[in-house]
Amino acid sequence: MFSNLLSLVIWVPIIAGVLVLATGDDRRAPLARWIALAGSALGFAASLPLFTAFDTLNGGMQFVEFAPWISALNINYHLGVDGLSMLFVVLNSFITMLVVIAGWQVIEQRVAQYMAAFLVMSGLINGAFAALDAILFYVFFEAMLIPMYLIIGVWGGPRRVYASIKFFLYTLLGSLLMLVALIWLYFAAGKSFSIEAFQDIAQIPLTVQILLFIAFFMSFAVKVPMWPVHTWLPDAHVEAPTGGSMVLAAITLKIGAYGFLRFVLPIVPDAARELAPIVVALSLVAVVYIGLVALVQTDMKKLVAYSSISHMGFVTLGLFLFTGSELNVWAVEGAIVQMVSHGFVSAAMFFCIGVMYDRVHSRNIADYGGVANRMPIFAAFMVLFAMANSGLPATSGFVGEFMVIMGALQVNFWVAALASLTLIFGAAYTLWMVKRTIFGEVANHHVDELTDVNKREFLVLAVLAIAVLGMGLYPQMFVDKMHLAVNDLIAHVAQSKL
Amino acid sequence: MNWADLNLMPALPELFLLGALSFILVFDLFVPDEKRGVTYVLSLLTVALCAVLQVATFEPFAVTTFSGMFVDDPVADIIKVAMYGATAATLVYSRQYVADNGMFRGEYFTLSLFALLGMNVMVSSANFVTLYIGLELLSLALYALIALKRDSAAGTEAAMKYFVLGALASGMLLYGMSMVYGATGSLDIHVIATGISRPETNIVLLVFGLVFLVAGLAFKLGAVPFHMWVPDVYQGAPLAVTLMLGAAPKLAAFVFVIRILAQGLGELAAQWQGMLVLIAALSMLIGNLAAVAQTNIRRMLAYSTISHMGFLLLGVLAGNEQGYASAMFYALTYVLMSLAAFGVLLALSRAGFECDKVDDLKGLNARSSWYAFLMLLVMFSMAGIPPLAGFYAKFAVLRAVVDLPVLDFGFFAGSPVYLAVFAVLMSLVGAFYYLRVVKVMYFDGSQTDAPIVVRGDMKLLLSVNALALLVIGLLPERLVELCIDAMRQSLASF
Numbered sequence: 002m003f004s005n006l007l008s009l010v011i012w013v014p015i016i017a018g019v020l021v022l023a024t025g026d027d028r029r030a031p032l033a034r035w036i037a038l039a040g041s042a043l044g045f046a047a048s049l050p051l052f053t054a055f056d057t058l059n060g061g062m063q064f065v066e067f068a069p070w071i072s073a074l075n076i077n078y079h080l081g082v083d084g085l086s087m088l089f090v091v092l093n094s095f096i097t098m099l100v101v102i103a104g105w106q107v108i109e110q111r112v113a114q115y116m117a118a119f120l121v122m123s124g125l126i127n128g129a130f131a132a133l134d135a136i137l138f139y140v141f142f143e144a145m146l147i148p149m150y151l152i153i154g155v156w157g158g159p160r161r162v163y164a165s166i167k168f169f170l171y172t173l174l175g176s177l178l179m180l181v182a183l184i185w186l187y188f189a190a191g192k193s194f195s196i197e198a199f200q201d202i203a204q205i206p207l208t209v210q211i212l213l214f215i216a217f218f219m220s221f222a223v224k225v226p227m228w229p230v231h232t233w234l235p236d237a238h239v240e241a242p243t244g245g246s247m248v249l250a251a252i253t254l255k256i257g258a259y260g261f262l263r264f265v266l267p268i269v270p271d272a273a274r275e276l277a278p279i280v281v282a283l284s285l286v287a288v289v290y291i292g293l294v295a296l297v298q299t300d301m302k303k304l305v306a307y308s309s310i311s312h313m314g315f316v317t318l319g320l321f322l323f324t325g326s327e328l329n330v331w332a333v334e335g336a337i338v339q340m341v342s343h344g345f346v347s348a349a350m351f352f353c354i355g356v357m358y359d360r361v362h363s364r365n366i367a368d369y370g371g372v373a374n375r376m377p378i379f380a381a382f383m384v385l386f387a388m389a390n391s392g393l394p395a396t397s398g399f400v401g402e403f404m405v406i407m408g409a410l411q412v413n414f415w416v417a418a419l420a421s422l423t424l425i426f427g428a429a430y431t432l433w434m435v436k437r438t439i440f441g442e443v444a445n446h447h448v449d450e451l452t453d454v455n456k457r458e459f460l461v462l463a464v465l466a467i468a469v470l471g472m473g474l475y476p477q478m479f480v481d482k483m484h485l486a487v488n489d490l491i492a493h494v495a496q497s498k499l
Numbered sequence: 500m501n502w503a504d505l506n507l508m509p510a511l512p513e514l515f516l517l518g519a520l521s522f523i524l525v526f527d528l529f530v531p532d533e534k535r536g537v538t539y540v541l542s543l544l545t546v547a548l549c550a551v552l553q554v555a556t557f558e559p560f561a562v563t564t565f566s567g568m569f570v571d572d573p574v575a576d577i578i579k580v581a582m583y584g585a586t587a588a589t590l591v592y593s594r595q596y597v598a599d600n601g602m603f604r605g606e607y608f609t610l611s612l613f614a615l616l617g618m619n620v621m622v623s624s625a626n627f628v629t630l631y632i633g634l635e636l637l638s639l640a641l642y643a644l645i646a647l648k649r650d651s652a653a654g655t656e657a658a659m660k661y662f663v664l665g666a667l668a669s670g671m672l673l674y675g676m677s678m679v680y681g682a683t684g685s686l687d688i689h690v691i692a693t694g695i696s697r698p699e700t701n702i703v704l705l706v707f708g709l710v711f712l713v714a715g716l717a718f719k720l721g722a723v724p725f726h727m728w729v730p731d732v733y734q735g736a737p738l739a740v741t742l743m744l745g746a747a748p749k750l751a752a753f754v755f756v757i758r759i760l761a762q763g764l765g766e767l768a769a770q771w772q773g774m775l776v777l778i779a780a781l782s783m784l785i786g787n788l789a790a791v792a793q794t795n796i797r798r799m800l801a802y803s804t805i806s807h808m809g810f811l812l813l814g815v816l817a818g819n820e821q822g823y824a825s826a827m828f829y830a831l832t833y834v835l836m837s838l839a840a841f842g843v844l845l846a847l848s849r850a851g852f853e854c855d856k857v858d859d860l861k862g863l864n865a866r867s868s869w870y871a872f873l874m875l876l877v878m879f880s881m882a883g884i885p886p887l888a889g890f891y892a893k894f895a896v897l898r899a900v901v902d903l904p905v906l907d908f909g910f911f912a913g914s915p916v917y918l919a920v921f922a923v924l925m926s927l928v929g930a931f932y933y934l935r936v937v938k939v940m941y942f943d944g945s946q947t948d949a950p951i952v953v954r955g956d957m958k959l960l961l962s963v964n965a966l967a968l969l970v971i972g973l974l975p976e977r978l979v980e981l982c983i984d985a986m987r988q989s990l991a992s993f
Contacts, residue, residue, distance in 0.1 A: 136894070
C-alpha cells in the first residue's frame with residue numbers, strides 16, 4: 002500500500018503545478034486556485050501515512066523506492082526517509098497547503114503561475130528530503146532555486162530584483178562547490194552516488210575531509226543561513242510575498258540544517274569534530290548578535306527574518322556539540338525539534354504579518370498600534386505565536402531551545418550560558434514588537450479601519466496554533482520518531498575515518 | 500582506385516544531399532518569387548530524407564570508403580542526424596525572418612545545404628584532405644550567408660571579419676597538417692595515429708604542427724584566444740544566419756577536434772592536454788566575464804558560446820572515452836540550447852524590428868507566457884541548473900575531469916579537482932547573466948504590446964526544441980548512453 006508513497010508526495014504537487022499552469026491567464030484564476038488547493042491537499046494526504054505508519058523501532062530508511070535512473074553514471078532514483086527526514090516531508094506538505102490558502106485572495110496577478118511555483122517547489126523540497134542518491138538530492142536541491150527565484154522576483158516587494166538575484170547566486174555558489182565534492186566522493190565510494198555509500202567510506206584523510214567539509218559547509222551554511230553568510234535572507238524575506246516568506250522560513254532553511262545531518266556529520270565526521278568550535282562560535286554569534294540586530298528592526302518582516310536566523314543558530318549549535326567524539330543526543334534531538342517547531346512558528350509569524358500587510362500595506366512597526374482593539378481574534382493568535390517565538394513553555398518553541406541548552410550544559414557551561422541569552426533577546430524583540438503593534442491605543446486611521454480575520458485566515462491561524470500547542474504540550478510524539486535515527490547518526494559520527 | 504570495388508553506401512546521405520541540392524540550385528532558377536515556398540519545402544524534404552538515409556544505413560562500427568578518405572562511424576552518424584535536425588530547425592525558425600528581410604531567395608537555401616554538406620564531409624573524414632575540403636565548403640557557404648543581406652553594413656563587416664580570420668585559421672590548420680605530414684609521411688588519420696609511436700618519427704616537428712592544429716581548431720570552435728570573431732559575427736550577421744552559425748557548425752567542429760586530436764594525435768595527448776587546459780580555462784574566464792557586461796543579447800550569447808566551448812574542451816582534454824563522450828553530450832545539448840535561444844529571438848523579431856537587446860525581452864512573460872517559459876528553460880539550462888539538460892552536460896564533463904590522475908602541465912600542476920572548482924566558479928559567473936535574461940522577461944514591465952506572430956510549424960518545433968531540454972534533463976539516460984556507446988565504438992575501430 003505504501004510502496005510509492007514518497008513518489009506520490011513528490012510528484013503529486015509537481016503534476017498539480019503543471020495542471021495549474023495549464024489553466025493559463027488570470028481569467029481562469031478561480032480554477033487555478035482550486036486545482037492548487039486540491040493538489041496540495043492530496044500531497045499532504047499522501048504525506049500523512051509517512052507519519053502514522055512510520056516504524057519508530059526501525060532506525061533505517063523506510064518507504065524505500067529504488068529504480069535505476071542514469072545507469073551509465075550509476076545514478077539512481079533512490080528514495081527513503083528515516084527519523085531525520087520524515088518530519089520535514091510532512092511539515093513541508095502541510096505548510097504548502099497553508100501557503101495556497103494564504104495566497105487565495107491576496108494574489109491577484111498571475112495566479113496560476115504563483116500557485117504553480119509553490120506546488121512545484123513543494124514537490125522539489127520533498128524530493129530533497131527523501132533523496133538517498135546524492136545526485137538526485139542535488140537535482141532537487143538546485144531545481145528549487147528556479148521557482149523560488151521567480152516567487153521572490155515576480156510577486157515580491159520593491160527591491161525584489163536585487164533580493165532574488167542575491168538569493169540565487171548566494172545559494173548557487175555553495176551548491177556548485179558541493180557538486181564537485183559529490184563527484185569526488187563518487188570515486189572515493191567506488192563509483193556510487195548513494196549517500197549511504199558516501200557515509201560508509203572507511204577512510205578519508207583529514208585534509209581532504211576539511212576540504213569536503215568546506216564545500217558542503219558553503220552550500221548548507223548559506224541555506225541555513227549562518228552568520229556571516231546570512232545577508233541574503235532579510236532581503237529575500239522582506240521582498241518575498243507572504244507565501245514565499247512562509248515557505249522560505251519554514252522549509253527551505255531546514256534543508257541547510259538537514260544537509261548537515263545527512264551529509265556533513267556522517268561523511269566527514271573528523272573534520273566536523275575538528276571544526277566544530279568554529280561552527281559553534283558562528284552559531285553563537287547568530288544567536289546573540291543577530292538577536293540584538295532583530296531588536297532594532299523597524300520592519301516587522303525583517304525582524305522575524307532576523308529572528309529566524311537567530312533561531313537557526315540554535316539548530317546549528319545543537320548539531321555540532323561534541324563531547325570527545327560523541328555528539329550530544331539532547332542537543333541533536335533538540336535541534337531537530339527546533340527545526341520543526343520553527344517551521345510552524347515562523348510560518349505563523351509571517352502569515353500574521355501578511356494579514357496586517359494585506360490590510361494596511363505597510364510592514365513598518367511604527368504604522369501600527371492598538372491593532373487588538375479592532376482585530377481581537379487576530380491579536381489573540383498573534384500573541385500566542387509571539388510567545389512561541391520567544392520560547393514560552395507549553396509552546397513548541399520552548400522544547401527545542403530547552404533541549405539544546407540542556408545539551409550545551411553537558412558540553413560546556415559558557416556555551417550554554419551564551420545560548421540561553423536567546424531566551425531574553427527572543428522575548429525582548431518579539432514581545433516588544435507585539436507591544437508596539439498589537440497593544441496600546443489605536444494609532445492611526447488605518448488601524449482604525451481594520452477588520453478582523455476572515456474565515457480563510459482564521460483557518461490557517463487555527464491550524465498553526467494547534468500545531469504549535471500540540472508540539473509544545475506533547476513533544477514526545479515527534480521525538481519518538483527521530484530517536485533511533487539520531488542514535489544511529491551519533492554512533493556513526495563517533496567512528497573516526499582517519 | 501578500382502571503381503568496381505567502390506562502396507558508396509557509407510556516403511549515401513552525402514551523395515543524395517549533393518544531388519538534391521544541385522537539383523534545387525537549378526530548379527530554383529525557374530521558380531518565381533511568389534512561389535519560393537516550394538524551394539523551402541524541397542530543402543526541408545532533402546534534409547529529412549538525408550536523416551532517413553542516415554538512420555537506414557546505420558552500422559554500429561566504422562566503415563571506410565573512397566580509399567580510406569571517408570569514414571562512417573557511429574559518432575558521425577549521431578552527429579549528422581543532429582546536424583540534419585539543427586539545419587531543419589534553422590530553416591523553419593528563420594523562414595519568416597528571411598522573408599521579412601528580403602533574403603527569401605534560392606541562395607539562402609542552397610548555401611545552407613552546401614554548409615550542411617561541408618559539415619557532413621568534415622564529420623566523416625578520415626583524412627586531413629577531406630577534413631580540409633569539408634571545412635572550406637562549410638566556411639565558404641557561411642561567408643556568403645553572413646553577407647547575404649547585401650545592403651547591411653554590419654553583415655558585410657561581419658562577413659569580412661569572419662572571412663579574413665577564417666582564412667588565417669585555415670592557413671594555420673594547413674600549416675599544421677603539413678608538418679604532421681612531414682613527420683609521419685601521411686595525411687591519413689589512421690596512419691598518422693600509428694606513425695607517431697614509430698621511433699624514427701620526429702616528435703618535435705609533430706608537436707610544432709600540433710600547436711598550429713590546436714590554434715586552428717580553437718578558432719573554428721571560437722575558443723579564447725582565437726575568439727575575437729565570435730561576438731562580432733554573431734552580432735553582425737542576419738539573425739537567421741547567427742542561428743545557423745551557433746548550431747550545427749559547433750557539432751562539426753567538435754567532431755573535427757575528436758578526429759584530429761583524439762583519433763589522429765591521441766598519442767600526443769600529454770602535449771595537447773596542456774594547451775587545451777589553457778584554452779578551456781581562458782575561454783570560460785573571458786567568455787563568462789565578458790558576457791556579464793553585454794547589453795546586446797546576441798553578443799551576450801556569443802560570449803556565452805565561448806564559455807560553453809571552454810567547458811566542452813574540458814571534456815575533450817580528459818583524453819579518454821568518458822571525457823570525449825561527455826564532450827559529445829555537451830555539444831549536442833548545447834546545440835539544442837543555442838537553437839532554442841535564437842529561435843525565441845527570431846520569434847520575437849518581426850519586419851523592421853530585430854530582437855537585439857537584452858531589454859527587448861522586457862516583460863515577455865506578460866506578452867506571451869509560453870515563449871517566456873521556453874526562454875526560461877533555455878537560460879536555466881545554459882546556466883546548468885538541474886533538472887535541465889545543461890546540468891547533465893556540465894556534470895558529465897566535471898565527472899570526467901575529477902576522474903583524471905594528478906595533472907602536471909608545467910604551468911599548472913595539481914589535482915584535477917581544482918580545475919573542476921574553477922569551472923564551477925565560472926558557471927556561477929555565467930548564472931548571473933542568464934538570470935538577468937529571466938529577470939527582464941519575468942520581473943520587468945513590457946515596453947511594447949506588439950503581438951507576437953509566429954507560424955504554427957515554428958511554434959511547434961520551437962516548443963519541442965525547448966521542452967526537449969527538460970525531457971533530456973529528467974530522463975538523460977538514453978542520450979548519455981548513446982554518446983558513450985558511439986564514442987566507444989568509434990574509438991575502438993581505430
